[in-house]
Amino acid sequence: MQELTQQIRSAAKRLLQEERVDCVLGYREGTVPMRERPFFAYTPEEADQLVWTRFCVNNLANFLIGRQDRVAVVAQGCVSRNIVGLIQEKQLSREQVYVLGLHSPGMVDSAKVQAQFPNRVIHSVEEDGEELLVNGADFQERVKVRDVKRDNCYTCTHRNAVIYDEFLGEQGEETGGGNIDNVAAPWENLSLEERWQRFEETFKDCIRCYACRDVCPLCYCNQCFVDENQPQWCGKTVEETDVHTFHILRAFHCAGRCTDCGACESACPVGIKMRRLTSKLEKDIRELYGYSPGLDLESTPPLSVYSPEDPEPFSTG
Amino acid sequence: MQDKILDKSEVDALLERLGSEYDVYAPLRDQQGSVEWAALDSSSDLVWDFSNTGVSPKRFVFPQTECMMRFNNRSDDPEGMIMKQEQGLQRQQALLNIRPCDAKALKALDSIYCRDQTSNDVYWRDKREKTLYVGLACKSPCPTCFCTSVRCGPHYEEGLDILLVDLGERLLVRTLSEKGAELASNLSDAPDEAKQQAAQQKEEAEAAVRSQVGLENIQSRGIMELYEAPMWDREHESCLNCGVCTYVCPTCHCFDIQDETQGEHGRRVRNWDTCMSWLFTYHTSGHNPRGTKKDRFRQRFMHKFKYMPYKFDVIGCVGCGRCTQSCPVNIDVTEVVGEMNEPDLN
Numbered sequence: 001m002q003e004l005t006q007q008i009r010s011a012a013k014r015l016l017q018e019e020r021v022d023c024v025l026g027y028r029e030g031t032v033p034m035r036e037r038p039f040f041a042y043t044p045e046e047a048d049q050l051v052w053t054r055f056c057v058n059n060l061a062n063f064l065i066g067r068q069d070r071v072a073v074v075a076q077g078c079v080s081r082n083i084v085g086l087i088q089e090k091q092l093s094r095e096q097v098y099v100l101g102l103h104s105p106g107m108v109d110s111a112k113v114q115a116q117f118p119n120r121v122i123h124s125v126e127e128d129g130e131e132l133l134v135n136g137a138d139f140q141e142r143v144k145v146r147d148v149k150r151d152n153c154y155t156c157t158h159r160n161a162v163i164y165d166e167f168l169g170e171q172g173e174e175t176g177g178g179n180i181d182n183v184a185a186p187w188e189n190l191s192l193e194e195r196w197q198r199f200e201e202t203f204k205d206c207i208r209c210y211a212c213r214d215v216c217p218l219c220y221c222n223q224c225f226v227d228e229n230q231p232q233w234c235g236k237t238v239e240e241t242d243v244h245t246f247h248i249l250r251a252f253h254c255a256g257r258c259t260d261c262g263a264c265e266s267a268c269p270v271g272i273k274m275r276r277l278t279s280k281l282e283k284d285i286r287e288l289y290g291y292s293p294g295l296d297l298e299s300t301p302p303l304s305v306y307s308p309e310d311p312e313p314f315s316t317g
Numbered sequence: 318m319q320d321k322i323l324d325k326s327e328v329d330a331l332l333e334r335l336g337s338e339y340d341v342y343a344p345l346r347d348q349q350g351s352v353e354w355a356a357l358d359s360s361s362d363l364v365w366d367f368s369n370t371g372v373s374p375k376r377f378v379f380p381q382t383e384c385m386m387r388f389n390n391r392s393d394d395p396e397g398m399i400m401k402q403e404q405g406l407q408r409q410q411a412l413l414n415i416r417p418c419d420a421k422a423l424k425a426l427d428s429i430y431c432r433d434q435t436s437n438d439v440y441w442r443d444k445r446e447k448t449l450y451v452g453l454a455c456k457s458p459c460p461t462c463f464c465t466s467v468r469c470g471p472h473y474e475e476g477l478d479i480l481l482v483d484l485g486e487r488l489l490v491r492t493l494s495e496k497g498a499e500l501a502s503n504l505s506d507a508p509d510e511a512k513q514q515a516a517q518q519k520e521e522a523e524a525a526v527r528s529q530v531g532l533e534n535i536q537s538r539g540i541m542e543l544y545e546a547p548m549w550d551r552e553h554e555s556c557l558n559c560g561v562c563t564y565v566c567p568t569c570h571c572f573d574i575q576d577e578t579q580g581e582h583g584r585r586v587r588n589w590d591t592c593m594s595w596l597f598t599y600h601t602s603g604h605n606p607r608g609t610k611k612d613r614f615r616q617r618f619m620h621k622f623k624y625m626p627y628k629f630d631v632i633g634c635v636g637c638g639r640c641t642q643s644c645p646v647n648i649d650v651t652e653v654v655g656e657m658n659e660p661d662l663n
């Protein structure tokens with residue numbers, strides 16, 4: 001990983017020195033354990049702050065939206081797919097971005113690490129090959145990376161960047177090892193009552209901070225439906241009806257566009273697993289339309305176009 | 318103030334006394350293993366070793382969603398469309414093992430919600446008066462805590478009725494108000510050795526607070542100088558303008574009021590709102606006085622570290638570090654405040 005950090009820094013410096021781009025978007029070291037921070041480097045000196053670790057849990061495509069300058073961006077598989085999505089949806093032009101493609105090592109779920117150390121305060125976490133070194137005031141322990149990856153990283157289907165102007169490091173294994181179709185819809189096999197119960201449980205702690213929405217490169221609407229008041233589609237309370245409306249509608253707005261990058265779950269301050277909705281919807285899109293988002297600049301996301309041949313399995317006549 | 322002593326094995330007796338008068342809430346371990354505020358059923362659920370809850374307990378005084386009034390949504394009814402105030406809290410509540418910083422935060426908010434006749438928020442006041450605050454001093458502050466820099470600390474007492482200091486098998490019970498003294502009246506006085514142990518813990522805990530911020534330059538600078546400082550251009554860059562920092566914060570207190578109707582029923586509710594959202598300041602005219610992300614980002618820090626100290630002599634932050642810990646892009650409050658306090662703002 002340190003090698004990749006060096007490669008990112010030198011590529012960034014070169015691009016800035018040659019004035020190929022106005023800034024390089026990557027990560028710099030965070031001040032809390034297991035969270036690097038999105039960072040714009042404008043000068044070769046600033047490029048020395050760039051890092052690449054298993055704690056890069058945002059989706060950098062999100063920070064490209066609305067920018068007028070030429071940006072080089074560090075992008076592993078999912079992020080590059082969201083860049084494709086943004087270009088398809090005309091939020092970004094291909095010429096404006098310079099993609100520094102990477103293979104993703106699979107990112108760490110900090111909550112899973114913390115769960116291994118109940119009652120103990122983690123002061124710092126370092127990477128050491130396939131292990132993490134977890135440090136507290138009075139302890140140091142090792143954790144295997146493969147036990148604490150984010151759920152979405154186990155079932156990732158495209159770990160290598162799908163578009164890039166330059167690929168840094170080696171291309172690697174394409175999948176995370178797990179099969180997304182087996183876990184995409186954990187509630188499909190439940191009875192109606194159980195399913196409702198699971199659904200209620202899943203979202204009961206939501207505080208409607210909208211971090212999941214604001215961290216997501218699909219949610220770039222100038223005015224989100226939850227912020228509209230004429231008509232008011234969704235109430236403002238944290239009562240069930242309003243919380244559920246928000247989550248169901250948001251998930252549907254992401255259908256056929258979500259790359260399962262996991263930024264939403266990583267951002268949530270209370271540990272909500274909102275991928276339980278989006279991964280089910282993406283499974284439906286694969287089954288109904290044979291489409292996976294963000295793989296091809298020339299294709300059109302299925303829910304953005306009407307075709308008389310569109311499947312309608314839900315219509316019972 | 319009196320120092321009493323309580324064996325942990327006798328906590329039940331105290332809880333029984335509490336329970337007869339109060340609904341009792343405490344930081345408890347949830348199914349996912351994190352410690353969050355919940356109703357306390359049994360003393361065996363109590364957690365003594367935790368840093369702090371991810372979300373602050375302000376909702377017990379300032380619920381995220383609160384019905385203020387109800388009305389009959391019928392204009393043809395003479396009783397219709399008349400707002401009727403909701404009843405206040407039905408039973409008193411006790412916040413057990415609240416961290417000193419969180420109790421101080423509520424005290425600080427009194428200067429906004431019930432300072433005088435012109436700012437007398439009946440909903441806030443009702444719950445403030447019906448709540449008992451039994452604090453638990455901090456033993457091992459998090460790396461993100463900086464309470465000692467903002468007129469607070471791991472054993473800070475203001476805003477509490479009782480402060481508990483965990484001495485292992487025993488608790489030192491320091492009474493800080495009449496209500497607190499009454500609750501602890503049948504406990505025996507703490508021996509000197511226990512008092513010394515507590516005093517030493519206080520010193521150690523204060524020394525263990527690693528993050529520090531300075532505020533002296535912020536205080537001496539004019540509002541416009543800080544407002545126009547170039548630092549905001551870079552500091553705000555990665556901010557998502559989500560609501561995490563303000564919703565987990567014990568001192569953020571903004572809200573939005575809405576009237577809702579369903580058939581014949583109508584109610585007026587207030588919900589937490591956040592200055593990070595563009596909608597918060599959006600005018601009906603279409604003008605937005607805080608129209609950019611930078612404006613909104615700056616507001617959060619200016620409000621807490623300049624406007625509140627300037628207007629009320631109260632810092633709008635107790636140094637709990639929650640915003641830093643929960644921010645999805647790791648905007649670190651101590652870094653931003655550090656920049657505001659730099660000797661040279663350019």
Ligand code: SF4
Pocket residue numbers: 205206207208209210211212213267268269270271272274
């Ligand atoms: S980030 Fe979590 S708490 Fe915030 S709105 Fe999304 S699900 Fe709810």
Ligand code: SF4
Pocket residue numbers: 213218219220221223224225226249250253254
């Ligand atoms: S939830 Fe829907 S309306 Fe809101 S920002 Fe996302 S896509 Fe847009």
Ligand code: SF4
Pocket residue numbers: 555556557558559560561562563593643644645646647648
């Ligand atoms: S500072 Fe962090 S938590 Fe607060 S609005 Fe910005 S991104 Fe969200």
Ligand code: SF4
Pocket residue numbers: 562565566567568569621633634635636637638639640641650
């Ligand atoms: S601003 Fe941050 S550190 Fe200060 S009280 Fe609020 S959450 Fe805690």
